[in-house]
Amino acid sequence: MSVYKEFIEPNNAYVANFGDKGKLPLPPAKKLAIVTCMDARINVYAELGINEGDAHIIRNAGGSAKDALRSIIISQRLLGTREIAVFHHTGCGMLTFNTPGLRKLVKDADPENPGVNAIDNIDFLEFPEIEQSVKDDVAFLKENPLVLKESTITGWVYEVETGKIRQIV
Amino acid sequence: MSVYKEFIEPNNAYVANFGDKGKLPLPPAKKLAIVTCMDARINVYAELGINEGDAHIIRNAGGSAKDALRSIIISQRLLGTREIAVFHHTGCGMLTFNTPGLRKLVKDADPENPGVNAIDNIDFLEFPEIEQSVKDDVAFLKENPLVLKESTITGWVYEVETGKIRQIV
Numbered sequence: 001m002s003v004y005k006e007f008i009e010p011n012n013a014y015v016a017n018f019g020d021k022g023k024l025p026l027p028p029a030k031k032l033a034i035v036t037c038m039d040a041r042i043n044v045y046a047e048l049g050i051n052e053g054d055a056h057i058i059r060n061a062g063g064s065a066k067d068a069l070r071s072i073i074i075s076q077r078l079l080g081t082r083e084i085a086v087f088h089h090t091g092c093g094m095l096t097f098n099t100p101g102l103r104k105l106v107k108d109a110d111p112e113n114p115g116v117n118a119i120d121n122i123d124f125l126e127f128p129e130i131e132q133s134v135k136d137d138v139a140f141l142k143e144n145p146l147v148l149k150e151s152t153i154t155g156w157v158y159e160v161e162t163g164k165i166r167q168i169v
Numbered sequence: 170m171s172v173y174k175e176f177i178e179p180n181n182a183y184v185a186n187f188g189d190k191g192k193l194p195l196p197p198a199k200k201l202a203i204v205t206c207m208d209a210r211i212n213v214y215a216e217l218g219i220n221e222g223d224a225h226i227i228r229n230a231g232g233s234a235k236d237a238l239r240s241i242i243i244s245q246r247l248l249g250t251r252e253i254a255v256f257h258h259t260g261c262g263m264l265t266f267n268t269p270g271l272r273k274l275v276k277d278a279d280p281e282n283p284g285v286n287a288i289d290n291i292d293f294l295e296f297p298e299i300e301q302s303v304k305d306d307v308a309f310l311k312e313n314p315l316v317l318k319e320s321t322i323t324g325w326v327y328e329v330e331t332g333k334i335r336q337i338v
Contacts, residue, residue: 011217048176059228068229102246106246156176163187
């Protein structure tokens with residue numbers, strides 16, 4: 001059973017109760033971009049009281065600001081956001097491996113295929129400690145000449161055990 | 170007024186009703202990774218009937234599969250997902266600009282700062298048409314030797330005007 005077949009019924013219900021959300025403009029109403037992890041336990045809307053139309057939500061493995069830079073530039077320069085909130089979280093998968101180990105795992109799984117050597121070009125951006133990684137990501141954004149100087153940038157930890165957010169920077 | 174100050178009160182309410190979500194495991198229950206756009210109008214959980222713990226949610230400008238590759242590899246190899254659903258959407262900002270134009274805009278805004286020339290290293294991954302971009306992204310994943318061959322990969326359009334999803338591939 002492929003999970004995608006389960007999208008249709010809830011989507012029909014969402015469409016039936018869509019209301020006037022179809023009139024929302026493209027630029028985020030709160031001029032806010034959130035960067036957070038792809039982790040399955042993170043429900044950004046519920047956790048922060050965000051609604052459709054409020055904020056760009058950028059998610060990747062770890063909630064890496066470096067990985068999010070392309071999206072942040074588009075968000076700021078073309079769609080008017082001026083605030084960035086970076087969230088990393090307890091129990092993150094990024095704390096459990098390192099890039100050389102993952103490269104080896106992928107190459108060992110398909111040793112006859114030279115195409116897998118492309119993995120050597122990917123930095124997986126893992127980190128050993130989440131409060132420090134939040135500080136590092138906020139510093140990366142504050143120092144980056146491609147990020148607007150007038151941006152408000154904050155850094156947070158989300159606790160998957162409790163649902164609680166905690167401001168670090 | 171910085172928007173981040175508005176996170177605290179809704180988060181307190183989320184924590185108060187957190188229930189047993191703190192016991193959810195790290196690997197996504199549905200073995201699913203969703204790739205979609207950062208667009209503020211997209212509420213992935215509501216639109217697809219997804220709940221905490223179900224799926225990795227990867228979001229970037231456009232819902233680019235190429236930009237998501239690092240996250241997808243981590244999702245598949247370390248956290249067991251075997252299905253990928255790529256969503257692009259109507260009214261996407263990626264249809265409204267091109268990389269040379271955005272590079273010029275950023276450089277013209279800060280002409281005295283040589284640091285902004287780093288923008289020339291960023292491909293903004295814009296596209297001119299969303300059904301084709303969905304097909305291209307699914308083909309990119311199916312052909313990529315770093316993506317597991319046994320993956321189920323589907324491609325979709327989300328209509329911001331109606332909330333409706335439409336399968337393309």
